[in-house]
Amino acid sequence: MNFDSIIGMMPAFGRGALYTIGISTSSIVLGALLGFFIHAAYRKFPRQLKAAYAAYVWVIRGTPFLAQLFIVYYGLPAIGITPSAMQAAVATLAIYGSAYFAEIFRASWNSIPKGHAEAAIACGISPLATFMKIEMPQAVRYAIPLLVNQSIVLIKESSLASIITVPELTLTAGKIVAETYSFVEPYLLLALTYWALTYLTSILGRRIEKSFSR
Amino acid sequence: MSELIIQMCGVGKSYGLHQALSDFNLEVQASEVVTLIGPSGSGKTTALRCINFLENHDEGIIRIKGQEIGYDTGGGRARVRQKHKTIAERRKPTAMVFQQFNLWPHMTALENIMAPLILARKLDQHTARKLAERALARVGLASKAASYPEKLSGGQQQRVGIARALSIEPEVMLLDEPTSALDPELVGEVLNVVSELVKDGMTMVMVTHEMKFAQEVSTKIVFMEAGRIVETGSPDMLGNPTSTRLQKFLAPLHRGGAVAY
Amino acid sequence: MFSRLDGYIGPMLAGASVTLVICIGAILLGFIAGIALYSLRNTGARGAVALADVYLGFFRGTPLLVQLLMLFYIPIALGVEINPYVAAVIALGLNSGAYQSEILRAGFQSLPKGQVEAADSVGIPRGKTLWHIQIPQVLRLTVPQLVSEAADIIKASAIVSVVTVTDLLRVGRQIVASNYRPLEVFITVAVVYLILISIVQLFGRYLEARWRTKS
Numbered sequence: 001m002n003f004d005s006i007i008g009m010m011p012a013f014g015r016g017a018l019y020t021i022g023i024s025t026s027s028i029v030l031g032a033l034l035g036f037f038i039h040a041a042y043r044k045f046p047r048q049l050k051a052a053y054a055a056y057v058w059v060i061r062g063t064p065f066l067a068q069l070f071i072v073y074y075g076l077p078a079i080g081i082t083p084s085a086m087q088a089a090v091a092t093l094a095i096y097g098s099a100y101f102a103e104i105f106r107a108s109w110n111s112i113p114k115g116h117a118e119a120a121i122a123c124g125i126s127p128l129a130t131f132m133k134i135e136m137p138q139a140v141r142y143a144i145p146l147l148v149n150q151s152i153v154l155i156k157e158s159s160l161a162s163i164i165t166v167p168e169l170t171l172t173a174g175k176i177v178a179e180t181y182s183f184v185e186p187y188l189l190l191a192l193t194y195w196a197l198t199y200l201t202s203i204l205g206r207r208i209e210k211s212f213s214r
Numbered sequence: 215m216s217e218l219i220i221q222m223c224g225v226g227k228s229y230g231l232h233q234a235l236s237d238f239n240l241e242v243q244a245s246e247v248v249t250l251i252g253p254s255g256s257g258k259t260t261a262l263r264c265i266n267f268l269e270n271h272d273e274g275i276i277r278i279k280g281q282e283i284g285y286d287t288g289g290g291r292a293r294v295r296q297k298h299k300t301i302a303e304r305r306k307p308t309a310m311v312f313q314q315f316n317l318w319p320h321m322t323a324l325e326n327i328m329a330p331l332i333l334a335r336k337l338d339q340h341t342a343r344k345l346a347e348r349a350l351a352r353v354g355l356a357s358k359a360a361s362y363p364e365k366l367s368g369g370q371q372q373r374v375g376i377a378r379a380l381s382i383e384p385e386v387m388l389l390d391e392p393t394s395a396l397d398p399e400l401v402g403e404v405l406n407v408v409s410e411l412v413k414d415g416m417t418m419v420m421v422t423h424e425m426k427f428a429q430e431v432s433t434k435i436v437f438m439e440a441g442r443i444v445e446t447g448s449p450d451m452l453g454n455p456t457s458t459r460l461q462k463f464l465a466p467l468h469r470g471g472a473v474a475y
Numbered sequence: 476m477f478s479r480l481d482g483y484i485g486p487m488l489a490g491a492s493v494t495l496v497i498c499i500g501a502i503l504l505g506f507i508a509g510i511a512l513y514s515l516r517n518t519g520a521r522g523a524v525a526l527a528d529v530y531l532g533f534f535r536g537t538p539l540l541v542q543l544l545m546l547f548y549i550p551i552a553l554g555v556e557i558n559p560y561v562a563a564v565i566a567l568g569l570n571s572g573a574y575q576s577e578i579l580r581a582g583f584q585s586l587p588k589g590q591v592e593a594a595d596s597v598g599i600p601r602g603k604t605l606w607h608i609q610i611p612q613v614l615r616l617t618v619p620q621l622v623s624e625a626a627d628i629i630k631a632s633a634i635v636s637v638v639t640v641t642d643l644l645r646v647g648r649q650i651v652a653s654n655y656r657p658l659e660v661f662i663t664v665a666v667v668y669l670i671l672i673s674i675v676q677l678f679g680r681y682l683e684a685r686w687r688t689k690s
Contacts, residue, residue: 078658
């Protein structure tokens with residue numbers, strides 16, 4: 001085990017980590033927003049959107065992320081859309097996450113007893129205010145652990161962006177392996193870096209959870 | 215003749231093939247206390263929830279203070295469903311107390327009462343707080359203002375629910391089995407609060423299984439079975455039932471001579 | 476647009492069977508690893524529990540792709556030639572074991588303790604108790620989650636195409652390399668995955684219904 005080489009790799013790993021963190025945070029935020037609005041739309045118009053929502057969730061959760069990535073990066077140019085590797089990675093990961101996020105929000109809202117909204121309506125509180133002030137605080141409390149879990153999944157999934165040449169952590173490690181012919185140190189550092197990222201995310205999640213409970 | 219607060223004509227409601235309510239007629243005047251009684255499935259809760267349009271009635275007309283709620287019929291048979299805003303407007307004179315309390319768990323007792331004042335009546339924080347504190351004091355829970363529902367007993371939670379209903383200054387209160395979800399020793403504190411409100415002249419429509427209480431506070435009793443009204447009368451009819459079906463319903467309570475609870 | 480693909484049904488079916496074979500291997504390996512992990516943690520011995528925790532931390536805290544690359548290239552660095560198919564099954568299987576151990580743990584905990592006590596009292600060795608008494612029931616209890624995990628394995632298996640395993644996705648890439656129609660090919664590949672996964676999920680629901688009525 002060559003420790004000097006590990007230290008020598010750190011700058012490159014730092015740059016790769018920035019890409020990984022960038023892809024992850026963008027797709028988590030975009031995916032959560034997208035999933036939230038998709039779920040909200042479905043909740044508002046259940047009869048009309050039931051089939052579309054179910055199909056969306058079924059297809060996105062039922063196919064491998066890598067296949068979706070290939071469709072976007074290699075396939076879309078055939079119909080005139082040419083995303084960069086970074087754009088393809090973020091967009092596809094966001095859409096992939098949105099299906100899971102939408103289902104998380106759906107489960108959260110379902111966990112609220114129906115009577116709470118009824119009491120609000122009976123008091124004259126508007127449907128929008130009921131949604132924002134009565135239902136959402138309860139739903140968020142339920143959702144946070146699930147949202148944090150899903151974010152960790154997306155951080156790990158971002159490693160697949162390396163396959164379409166985004167210079168994030170995994171590709172960086174691969175490059176170093178190819179250039180220095182050492183396998184153990186780069187991959188070890190790679191594993192440690194991801195482990196640190198996911199561990200920090202779950203700690204952050206626990207903090208957020210605590211700040212929401214009284 | 216005092217004002218007609220609620221008027222229900224020929225109201226019916228079915229869920230699929232099951233006719234939960236048929237040909238329901240009721241008039242409630244100011245300061246009246248009308249109690250609906252009957253076995254489970256008799257449609258009494260359905261009738262109550264139709265009044266403030268938490269259930270949409272399939273037939274008939276419901277008027278609150280002379281104004282139709284839910285559908286505009288213009289007196290004829292054709293009906294047009296009202297917009298959300300209209301329904302909310304027509305619903306305003308009513309307030310409901312729920313069997314399961316339905317307090318919002320992420321708010322304190324005081325905040326539960328302030329919420330409708332701020333969000334529905336558009337009052338400012340300061341005014342809302344004052345009114346909420348008054349309502350809470352009226353049900354005897356001023357000391358619990360900062361407590362969350364999970365820390366309150368069932369009876370206390372229901373009293374907060376009553377305070378919440380009171381705070382929007384309704385002209386009629388709708389109580390849906392307010393004590394059915396309570397342990398027996400907690401029932402009394404809630405019934406005491408309701409009695410006080412009746413003494414102060416509040417108009418009420420109540421669904422309950424507490425026969426003695428119903429007899430004490432009501433001005434009119436409506437006995438229902440299988441979605442229809444069987445018998446209407448004064449509270450004395452509970453001690454002296456005329457129809458055989460009412461006799462049967464009250465029999466387990468009359469066993470042993472005295473009305474037992 | 477999709478018409479010209481019927482010539483490729485053969486290779487795609489071959490790729491799909493490779494995917495399925497790898498996944499079946501991974502599911503079984505994952506099950507055994509899950510049981511082993513549960514048993515390790517159950518002993519309560521500090522060393523065993525720590526070992527299990529390191530395993531779980533690694534396989535759940537790092538991407539599957541990284542695990543696969545490590546499992547494939549580090550042996551090569553140490554001079555051991557490893558068959559990519561074997562590496563794929565091992566990586567997927569050990570990874571799945573981390574998740575299956577959680578699923579199985581919940582199942583084990585919901586069994587009444589008295590059952591193990593009864594087995595002990597008539598002299599059945601613990602190993603046999605595990606396999607003949609506890610596991611059949613745990614399986615029945617956890618079928619929905621295990622099937623869901625199986626579907627996840629099929630989805631995750633798409634990455635083994637990276638280490639030159641000719642699974643369904645790699646076949647797709649090969650076809651694209653020859654006919655330059657990435658959109659149609661990859662969509663078709665995705666659809667095949669969707670069908671495979673949906674069949675697994677339907678099978679799970681069937682098992683659930685059947686085993687629920689039995690108990």
